[in-house]
Amino acid sequence: MYDYSIMKRFLAFLLLLALASGVVVYLGWTTLKVPAGKCGVLITKTHGIDENPLENGKFVWKWQTLLPTNTTVKIFSISPHFSTHTITGSLPSADIYALNTGVSSAFSWRFTFDITIYTSSQNIVELLREEKISSDEDLKAYLDDAAQTISQLASSYILQKVKTDRHFNPESIRMSDLFKYISYGNEYPLVEVEHFAITESVVPDYELYEQTRNSVLNPSVENVSEVTL
16 A cells, blocks of 8 residues: 655655755845845955845845855945035135225136936945945945036136136036046046036136236336426
């Protein structure tokens, strides 16, 4: 007679094996911990920072996660970072020269930029490895600093253009043209600019500034009649 108990034990073994396999797959499935719109970086005590980012929707299995307390997954946003930056300043001795013209704002500048900047999930791993960031908040601050630097470079370029061409309109410049002349790659090689716009521009009057400066430094004597002996 056929012994059904053997079959039952075998089926129970297969069920337990399937459950155990499922648990192993689940524990090692690292991307399950990564929400949509985010990326993850796997950090293990045994191997340090994994070189490949974890992305939602992609199956990645890591045996290191099977070891208790061995791994940490840090989550970062991969959405583009939007920020607004205002750069202000004035020409040298502007306050003194303004007293002569009665126009206090003639020698100052003010630019406001809207910037959308981003970096890739692979670059986030690199930034973490270089210890430039350690959290998602650090990443936002890093991108914000990059946008601030770009704003300062753009301001310097605009001031040079206005100095040589008084009719130059800063708000007419296109992003593609601007980035032919300014470079931020040395300081922030791992970031890209998605959108750049000048929403406000107040430029100094260089012509009036030079006239006023010359009159203060080299005052001329007017209405002096010629005397003949």
